[in-house]
Amino acid sequence: MKKIINIILLVILSTPVYSQGFNDSSQGFNDSIMNQVLFDEVMAYHEKRNNKVEVYFSKVGAELHSKGSVEYMATNGCRHRPSHSYITSLPKNEVIMILNDIGIDTSEYDYVGSGEILARIQISGQTTYQDVAQIAINGWLKSKGHQGTIMNLGKYGGLEILGISSSYDEKTRNIYIALTLFTARK
Secondary structure, eight states, rough: HHHHHHHHHHHHHHHHHHHOEOOSSSGOOOOHHHHHHHHHHHHHHHHHTTTTEEEEHHHHHHIIIIIIHHHHHHHHHOOOOOTOOSSSHHHHHHHHHHHTTTTTTTTOOOOOEEEEEEEEEESSSSSSSHHHHHHHHHHHHTTTTTTHHTTTTTTTTSHHHHHHHEETTTEEEEEEEEEEEEEOOO
């Protein structure tokens, strides 16, 4: 019952943002809204699958990792950043910054590994943030190299943290998205 109430509240409270549209000009695109809607859609995907996943959103994680990938893709007009594959662990100072950002005691965790998935989505005319988020998630789920990041969220234990960055290129009408998953273990 509590789960149903949470889903209803999520839908009611986020409907204005999800249905908010933007057109293909950079003045209409808001990366903060895009990042939050994508995070909410990833969580909704797990709710639909009856997965009880506790995931945090970290702006610091996005600044440290996702943002650089989005900037690289936008600057170079490409889908992938060289060597954006799985990183085995982060430097201790980055671990502390990310955990502090989400209010977690840094003495409990000393290892954070990360993996990243990227998307380049071309739009034309009017669209919504939810539409773009769904295109990204569906594309990742259809890609063998990317689906594990979305499907296995929370599967292996540890503390799950997402850093998400996005950018819009008015000239090419591409939205670039980087989703970085950080998993903290004790």
